[in-house]
Amino acid sequence: MKNKYVVGALLLVLGLLIAFGPQSIFPVCEFNPEKPMKCNWMGKAELGVGLVIAVIGVLQMVMDHAKVRQGLSMAAVLLGVLVPLLPLKLIGVCMNVHMRCVTLTRPALIMLGVLTVLVGGLSAFALNKVEK
Amino acid sequence: MQEKALSTHRLSLLNLQRKPFRTWALIAVVAVLSFVLFGGSVMTMSMENGIAGLEDRLGADIVVVPEGYDQDFEGVMIQGEPLYFFMDKAVLEQVRSCEAVEVASPQFYLASLNAECCGSSVPIIGFEPETDFTVQPWIVEQYSKGLKHGEIIVGDDIIAEEDGTVLFFGKNYKIASRLQRTGSGVDVSCYATMDTIADLYVDAKEKGAYFMEGVTYENSISSVMVKVKEGYTLNQALVQIRKATEGKVEIVQTQSMINSVGGSLGGVLSYLYVIAGVFWVLALILLTIVFSVTANERKKEFALFRILGATRKRLSSLILTEAFYISLGGALLGIGLAAMIVFPFSTYIGDQMGIPYLLPDMGQILLILLGSLVLSAIVGPLASAHSAHKISQAETYHTMREGE
Numbered sequence: 001m002k003n004k005y006v007v008g009a010l011l012l013v014l015g016l017l018i019a020f021g022p023q024s025i026f027p028v029c030e031f032n033p034e035k036p037m038k039c040n041w042m043g044k045a046e047l048g049v050g051l052v053i054a055v056i057g058v059l060q061m062v063m064d065h066a067k068v069r070q071g072l073s074m075a076a077v078l079l080g081v082l083v084p085l086l087p088l089k090l091i092g093v094c095m096n097v098h099m100r101c102v103t104l105t106r107p108a109l110i111m112l113g114v115l116t117v118l119v120g121g122l123s124a125f126a127l128n129k130v131e132k
Numbered sequence: 133m134q135e136k137a138l139s140t141h142r143l144s145l146l147n148l149q150r151k152p153f154r155t156w157a158l159i160a161v162v163a164v165l166s167f168v169l170f171g172g173s174v175m176t177m178s179m180e181n182g183i184a185g186l187e188d189r190l191g192a193d194i195v196v197v198p199e200g201y202d203q204d205f206e207g208v209m210i211q212g213e214p215l216y217f218f219m220d221k222a223v224l225e226q227v228r229s230c231e232a233v234e235v236a237s238p239q240f241y242l243a244s245l246n247a248e249c250c251g252s253s254v255p256i257i258g259f260e261p262e263t264d265f266t267v268q269p270w271i272v273e274q275y276s277k278g279l280k281h282g283e284i285i286v287g288d289d290i291i292a293e294e295d296g297t298v299l300f301f302g303k304n305y306k307i308a309s310r311l312q313r314t315g316s317g318v319d320v321s322c323y324a325t326m327d328t329i330a331d332l333y334v335d336a337k338e339k340g341a342y343f344m345e346g347v348t349y350e351n352s353i354s355s356v357m358v359k360v361k362e363g364y365t366l367n368q369a370l371v372q373i374r375k376a377t378e379g380k381v382e383i384v385q386t387q388s389m390i391n392s393v394g395g396s397l398g399g400v401l402s403y404l405y406v407i408a409g410v411f412w413v414l415a416l417i418l419l420t421i422v423f424s425v426t427a428n429e430r431k432k433e434f435a436l437f438r439i440l441g442a443t444r445k446r447l448s449s450l451i452l453t454e455a456f457y458i459s460l461g462g463a464l465l466g467i468g469l470a471a472m473i474v475f476p477f478s479t480y481i482g483d484q485m486g487i488p489y490l491l492p493d494m495g496q497i498l499l500i501l502l503g504s505l506v507l508s509a510i511v512g513p514l515a516s517a518h519s520a521h522k523i524s525q526a527e528t529y530h531t532m533r534e535g536e
Contacts, residue, residue: 096252097289098212098320098483107476 004060004069007123011057011076014116018083018109019050026108028101029094039101042091046083046109053079053116066127073124080116083109140446144453155458158422158512162462163469165415166508171470172404173500174492178315178478179401182488183394185314186210187386191266192357193366195384196227196373202382205355206389210488212287212317214243214253218344218352223377227356230372232364237263240329241354242336244300244322254290255321256300258329258349266357267323271309281327283308287319298322301335315482315490393487400485412507419515423455427519434523435531448520452513459512463505 022028022043031040056076063069087093087109093101136142148155190209197205198219207213218240227236240258259267261279271285279285284298284305297304305328313319324332326349333349346352360369370383427434434447442450474481475491482489492500 094252095291096254096320097291097479099252100480103480103483104477107480111472111476 003123003126004063007069007073007119008057008059008061010119011060011116012054013057014112014119015050015052015054015057017050018053018112018116019047021050021108021112022046022105026104028105029099037094037101038091039087039093039099039105042086042093042101043105045086045091049079049082049086053083060123070124070127073120073127076120077117077124080113080120083113083116085113140449140453144450144457147450147454148457154422154426158419158458159462159465161415161418162459162508162511163466165411165511166463166466166504167470168411168466169408169507170467170500170504171474172408173504174470174474174497175481176401176404177492177496177500178474178482178489179397179485179487181490181492182315182482183390183397185490186316186318186393186488187390189266189270189312189314189316189318190386190390191269191359192386193360194358194369194373195386196223196356196358196377197354197382197384199380199382202384205382205384208241208255208257208317208321209389210317210393211486212255212320214255216241216243216255216354218347218354219381221351221353223381224353224356226376227358227373230369230376232361232369232372233358234361235263235265235357235359237265237357238326238353239355239357240326240333240349240352242329242332242341245339245341255317256284256329256332257321257323257354258326258332259323261325264357265359267311270312279308279325281325282306282331283324283328285309285311285323287311287321288313289319290322300332301339301341303331303335313490314488316488397487412511415511416515419455419512420518423451423516423519427451427516427523431523431526431531431534435526435528438528439532444524448524451516451520451523455512455516456509457512459509462512463508466508467501467504 017025028039028043029037053076056072056079060069060072063072082090087101087106093099093106096102186209195205198217201217204213204215204217208215221238224236224238227233237260242256242258243253244256245253257267261268267285282305284300284307286292286298286307286309288311290298290307290310292298292307293304295304297306299305300322305324311318311323330349333343337343358369358373360366366385366387370385373381373383434450437447437450438444478489478491491497
């Protein structure tokens with residue numbers, strides 16, 4: 001029972017970091033209205049993905065049914081995979097390897113994505129044993 | 133149901149599980165230590181590698197640049213800043229006329245436009261292939277035979293277009309070779325022969341690049357890379373060059389430039405070593421106190437083990453094993469966390485420090501890993517050695533009757 005709050009809180013924090021990190025703590029390159037860069041769009045996409053992960057975190061804390069929480073954890077795993085895919089493949093970041101979005105934002109998002117997959121995966125695995 | 137033997141290892145793990153807060157607090161202490169040891173060592177070695185790489189790559193003993201542009205030259209070489217400056221090409225012949233000069237090779241600097249290759253402006257350096265001794269020896273990947281007109285050599289950080297070209301001033305240039313990674317500004321620079329630079333210069337002017345009046349690729353150069361002839365000292369060469377150029381240029385001694393970068397690095401490195409040492413001693417003291425206090429609290433528990441038949445040796449090995457598990461757990465956690473920062477964020481760390489920064493190779497990393505693991509893992513057993521000895525020597529009867 002205590003685990004659902006730990007998992008929920010972790011997913012909430014990870015989700016918020018994924019959503020708002022690219023705009024604040026590990027920011028993408030500055031927005032140039034004349035020539036917006038790929039990393040700007042990638043940051044916006046992460047905002048959406050991160051917020052969904054954060055909502056999953058809240059739902060984890062609210063829901064009592066183990067199988068529902070397991071489903072939510074699995075959704076978190078899938079979204080966690082999407083987090084690094086956005087800067088690595090789906091949208092990408094700037095070309096210059098010394099740009100902030102490449103040196104700071106991308107590795108931070110990869111790490112947060114891996115952590116989300118780990119938290120979601122472990123939670124789903126643990127909940128598999130719970131019969132409710 | 134199968135029962136497991138109560139071995140020293142199992143008993144130690146059960147004891148640690150019984151006091152989760154104390155166990156995690158001690159693991160955290162060792163984790164901080166191993167984090168500093170591993171992270172600090174990787175950063176230190178990266179800085180040393182960066183400086184060594186720049187030293188090797190510069191190659192020249194002396195670089196002659198226009199008066200007042202020595203800092204700009206450092207900016208191009210160390211940070212890869214897209215700066216350009218020019219002097220009269222006559223300087224090249226003046227330098228070549230010096231007896232102490234073995235080779236003098238000219239370079240011509242340009243900077244690409246922001247929106248083209250690589251997402252931002254990068255330095256484009258023209259060189260003379262016949263006399264060059266600073267660029268071509270560092271080619272690691274050869275994509276075509278020799279460097280033809282219209283072809284470019286790129287630093288390791290330059291990303292090519294899908295067709296293997298780079299875009300400069302609206303035209304695509306084929307990448308002929310790639311240079312070895314240095315961790316310095318060379319990695320973001322592009323190199324071309326003087327005839328390709330002539331085309332680039334014309335295109336740059338057409339695209340609106342500003343050049344001082346009188347500057348053309350035919351009568352101007354940006355720097356002269358000089359190798360001093362054997363049998364002559366650096367000072368003799370300096371005096372001769374100064375005389376030949378009538379003091380109208382800036383003479384950069386590459387060794388002094390590297391020393392000035394390395395000098396500030398020396399301070400950082402000493403701090404890192406001192407911090408790592410202080411953390412190790414602090415962790416040792418802290419763990420010694422904690423193990424001593426907890427061993428004192430658990431005196432009766434150990435006396436009971438003695439009554440149940442445990443030997444003195446078994447008691448001390450129980451304490452040492454518990455301490456080893458704590459240290460090993462902390463060491464792995466700290467090293468793991470440090471690795472999650474120093475490797476993925478290495479480019480960011482290097483850029484922030486503003487000095488050449490090149491990660492160690494796999495062999496060096498494994499050595500650092502092993503060293504940090506050993507130093508962190510022995511801290512627990514070392515700190516608990518005294519308590520283990522004391523507990524194993526205690527008289528069971530007196531311990532059990534204590535406080536009555």
